[in-house]
Amino acid sequence: MDRRTFLKLSSLGGATAALSACDKSGKLRGQMIRFIPEERLVPGVAIWKTSLCRQCCSGCGLEVRVMEGEAVVTRHGQRGLMQMGLAKKLEGNPEHPVNRGKLCARGHAGLQVTYNPDRIRFPLRRTGPRGSGQYRQVGWDEAVTELSTRLGSISSQGKAGSVAFLTRALRDQRGVLVQRFLAAYGAPPAVRFEFFDDAVLRRANYLSFGRYQLPTFDLARANYVISFGADFLSTWNSVVAQNRGYGAMRQGRPGLRGKFVQVEARMSPTGANADEWVYAKPGSEGLLAVSLAQVMLSERLRPAEAAREAGARIEGWTQGLSDYSPEKVQDQTGVAAARIRRLARELAAHRPAVAIVAGVPLAQTNGLANALAVNALNALLDAVENPGGIFFTPRPPLAYLPSVEESSSAKSLAERILNNPVPIEALLVYEANPVFASPATWHVRETLEKIPFIASFGSFIDETSILADLILPDHSHLESWVDHVPESGSTTAVASVAAPAMLPLHHTRAMPDVLLDVAHRLGPKLDPVESALPWKSYQEMLQSAFEPLRNHAGSVKAQKADDFWSQVQQNGGWWSEQSDPPPKAPATAERSATVVKVAQPELDGDARDYPFNFLPYASQQFGDGSHANLPWMQEMPDVISTAMWSTWVEINPRTAERLSIRQGDLVEVRSQHGTLQAPALLAPGIAPDVVAMPVGQGHEQYGRYASGRGANPIKILCARVEPETGALAWAATRVNIRRVGTRGKLVLFGGALRESPRNYRYR
Amino acid sequence: MAPAKEQNQKAFRLKRRNWGMAVDEDRCTGCEACVVACHAENNIATVGEEQAARGRAMHWIRIERYYEGTFPDIKVKYQPVLCQQCDNAPCEAVCPTYASYHNAEGLNAQIYNRCIGTRYCANACPYEDRYFNFVNPAWDEPLNLQLNPDVSVRSVGIMEKCTFCIQRIRAAEINAEKEKRQLKDGEFNPACVQSCPTEALVFGDLDDPESRVSRLAKSNRAAKLLPDLGTKPKVTYLRRGSWYDEQNT
Amino acid sequence: MNKTPEQINEELLLPLNSTSWRYYLAVAALGMLVLVGFYAWGYQLDHGIGASGLDRPVFWGVYITDFVFWIGISHAGTLISAILRVSNAEWRRPVTRCAEAITVFSLLIAATFPVIHLGRPWLFFWLIPYPSERGIWPQFRSPLLWDFFALNTYLIGSFSFLLLPSFPDFALVRDRSEGWRRRLYGILSLGWRGTPKQWHRLEMAMRIMAVAIIPVAVSVHTIVSWDFAMALVPGWHSTIFGPYFVAGAIFSGIAALIIVMACVRKLLHLEEYLEPIHFDHLGKLLLAMSLIWFYFVFAESLTTWYGNQPSEMTVFWLTRSGSFSPLFWMMVICNAIIPVPILSIKRLRSKIGWTVLASIPIVIGMWLERFLIVVPSLEQNRLPYAYGTYTPSWVEIGITVASFAAMPLLYLLFVKAVPIISIWELKLGQHEKPAEVAAPVPAEEIVQGATASGR
Ligand SMILES: Nc1nc2c(c(=O)[nH]1)N[C@H]1C(S)=C(S)[C@@H](COP(=O)(O)OP(=O)(O)OC[C@H]3O[C@@H](n4cnc5c(=O)[nH]c(N)nc54)[C@H](O)[C@@H]3O)O[C@H]1N2
Ligand code: SF4
Ligand code: SF4
């Protein structure tokens, strides 16, 4: 008798110990059946398993503390009690090159994804109207059969091209698997959607440096760091890696403390750390960057040729950028000419110096130019692939590599789903929530509602998955095989992988395994299914993907394939011994032809009717909103506002005074495309003509902790894009604000703003 | 008792430590990893929006944020504040039941079972780092499965606070004793220290002149929080450095 | 006042013997309020102390205010009556029991608050030093422990102080009643026969108690003040808190006594016993206390302001001009600006209505004073990031109202059981020759209602 049948027997017979304890609801736990444990652990003794963080795309390595415990689990559709290994705490994997044992707040809170009370516990079939949230529990067999039958019939009607797979960037074998599945089925590649998608920066890096990739910063060895709008210590890119470097930049070298300058219009958690915080008008950062370059060139602080290819992307570079002298840009940027000169001299004198750009400067109609300008500045400072500068993480020699998405989220969603002339017959959604994370003017929900069949692999009911006809819930990352190829955060090639840290709690299945199952059921209908998807399980696929690494000098050395595979899992992955930069894309005619003029952005809305530039920002707690269902994140005070469980509109105190708005007053924010209401937060670090709002709250559907809380700033954004990449210019909206009167819900953890009030009465 | 056995017992004694921490304000970026790490390690309850709005949220370590100046010449200071493990702890003398007491290693320990909830200690603590369970903490199932079995779950009506992750200290000491060896500097860390990506938090033995923490405590940037109160905190703050143009030239 | 002993007996025992419907109505109304308080407390026991408005950083609020306030009120009694006894002030005679009863009841009420306030009130007995199998004792360094002892000593002391001079009166009631009442008062009077030996012992005991209770009373409120002064909290850590609290306590105590006396006088028709002269005397005392109170507030404010220490000044401005300023200035108005002129003018002071008018704001003002000591300092303790605010919840308000209802309720019940004016002392004061009063009385005579002095 194998374990499976044994389990079945034991559960069917219910021949298990009756317990006298009651659970919270007063229901007798004794009425529940008790499953035979599938693993044996010593009670009270912790074991550590490697895993990977999936709370953002940095891919930090995890160590999971697993201890024996008693959980209510679902097995074969039946709920019962089981002694099992439970993940108790997440720590960073000390060996992992990206995070070296460290973890960010969101990474820790990943534990609450697994144990979230709102997780979907079994496959669901919609019974009520779309969006009603009425579902009935179905078995996996029924669910997978339905999905494959649907796909089968669409393909037999010759409409395979009208199936869309909507997901976020999957920098792992899941991405490979999805692409292969779609190719074999005859559908176009997956539609990648993320609100903060960095498409502009990737494009700029491709144009400037030949690398379609986000950079890695060697902050630990930098003497001078200037960041243009990048919240790199809190939300942007590989946060843990960047924080590690930052700490070392500050105090890691005796006698040498790097300077950090932040340029932005709303003081971010990162900007709050700056030695010098420079206000610049949103969207004018590129002008500032080229002006810094102009000073260096005109004062011969740096040789013009140093900028090479990156300089060539900027109009007027070879002529010494004479149009961008500090005096000429000071009014456009809001930064005094003398200050620009001083900063330029400091940068040139204190190399290694590095410039970082992300966030608001790139989310403009001139975003690409801003990025190219900062890239050129980096090149001029000789910061590219030099110590203390920017690097590009090499790609590991895996058997298959996930592709890096070529088009922006906004563009692919628009072209493939929203404005696709061929109507979509079936939509598969995985880890993407465009209904939440898109401007109202896109009408995403309305478009999706018209799609005849939607299947979701979601773990939660959110604004998008509630439209699904069929929900096939995924395991959590701690319950799955996980792998990852970091795009940045390491100067050596990394391929992470780990086995499940614990058994699944619920009646869920890993998406890749479901997809493989569907592929095999579709079998003959798939174009060469055998060669495209030859694996029986995702685990098998991972092993074959990692196999070639055995022959490369790296962190795991093993002769035998099996030894190699088990060691790679134990270590949490493989990392290369060499740190050669990845090969550059060859210079193409297209690239050399691109020359941009750095100018002012175009904002949406007339400055008289809409006097404030509206800046949404990735929140420290929720990122793009996907962590809003985690109680630890909801209750973690945002470090700047100290707010918990809230949304807010950041307003300069002087502006607020002018508009008779007090702290906590409910404020209406109106753009040309919609309005929202949120409480006012008087923030000393925001420009008087700017209002800002964190992204992440305002969920209509996202479990008990997130639903119906706060407002979603994305909804009122204009649909302007950066023209070349088609990326949403999410910082290009102008708004109007007014006090609505009633008190808003603003829960603050912190009391006074100032440590030593000049006037004791100040609060 | 057999003399051999006696000998054996005498032979090894674990050195008593004087645990302390250094908090480098120059490194701390306000990322709050420490805040969530502490929640996860120490079974700190989330109280929910309504209770949080009423001032009952519990964060054993918090990142205080202070502004200086006005826009655009504005600066912010982040200051992680946790229990300072005062050697002369105002919270201890006032506790009528010894629930707040000084343990043998000089830590301010909190005996949850002994606390009757007078909240006197919390008034007395000048660092405001004692948190009270105003309502019975609850974990929506199955969030209860995340609870750390090494740390007792507190109930309504009792005071709690940063313990320097005493369960980790004990575990390390028991382990070292078992292996008959002294603890090494940095061998283990409290949860916040372990996570802190900038290494702004450093934990160790203040009596060991070689330990990182004791060297940092002697740094010329070192200062104590509210030093004039005479509480003798075991947490040292390292002030932010400043950047001078001459420094690197 | 010139009455025959029999008249005195009749008039002062009247409340014990006849009860009007108004009495029942009043008891029912007050009882309802007290029940609301119990409901609120039950609710708090069920929901946790979170049912109050307390939070971080304001861990102490209305309950502690109530505690300090009622302890203050308790100083009316024992202390006043002891001082008056020791100084042999003749006018004290109709006043003492009235005052001593206030003490006992307000202490009983006060003693509930530390328990109500606990996070785990069911474990309140851990404050009691009892030998346990684990050898765990409470910590004697904690001012809360000192409180425990001080409060208990004071409670026992003041209870005895009330009880001792009641024995002759109990005996009087015993001798004038039948059935179960006779038996009950027989027990209560502990076999009082009025023998010279008994009179002598009573007098000795009263003399000792009167002297002993004064330091106890002073120490109690000093220790209560140390609950605050011992903590390193700005606005609390003050050396004058001891005398300041004691002065405030006597101040509020006298005001409460005046109000209670006026009520008792009206309701029990004791106009001829509690005369304007009594109110005039108490009014003078009240005036003195008001000035002393003001002196302390001034001294405390001036030194704080002059010292200009940031954390102290934060609290200073919070009360003087910040969110607590309405309460602060209302306190000053209630405690000084209204009563001082009224009490300074002899013509007003000698009118009972006016002294009561001066006393009511003082009771309110002293409650506010306690509140202003407890709360603002906690709202803005040292680290500005931890500043917070506090608003009491309905539970706290309900329990506070109940405590204010409990006082008259207990009083109403008390006057049904015990003559509110010490009959024998009054008679003693009327008589030229106290020695005669003390003459032994045959038991039979007492039974007939004729007392020694009524012969
Ligand atoms: N299933 C089962 N349950 C039991 C029992 C059993 O036999 N079986 N036994 C029962 C009995 S007899 C007992 S006594 C209880 C014990 O139950 P608990 O009181 O929960 O005892 P411990 O497991 O010792 O956990 C105490 C916690 O205190 C921490 N700690 C250690 N030192 C200190 C300190 O100085 N200060 C603070 N604040 N924390 C400290 C430890 O890390 C740990 O988290 O369990 C009872 N429950
Ligand atoms: S940066 Fe944070 S959320 Fe992202 S992978 Fe690393 S630990 Fe996870
Ligand atoms: S910081 Fe506060 S809680 Fe910690 S030991 Fe000092 S006084 Fe006690």
Ligand code: SF4
């Ligand atoms: S709340 Fe608990 S720990 Fe604090 S003083 Fe009271 S009994 Fe002691």
Ligand code: SF4
């Ligand atoms: S030392 Fe431990 S208990 Fe204290 S703040 Fe850090 S993680 Fe929390």
Ligand code: SF4
């Ligand atoms: S984890 Fe470290 S850097 Fe982050 S907030 Fe805490 S102390 Fe600061």
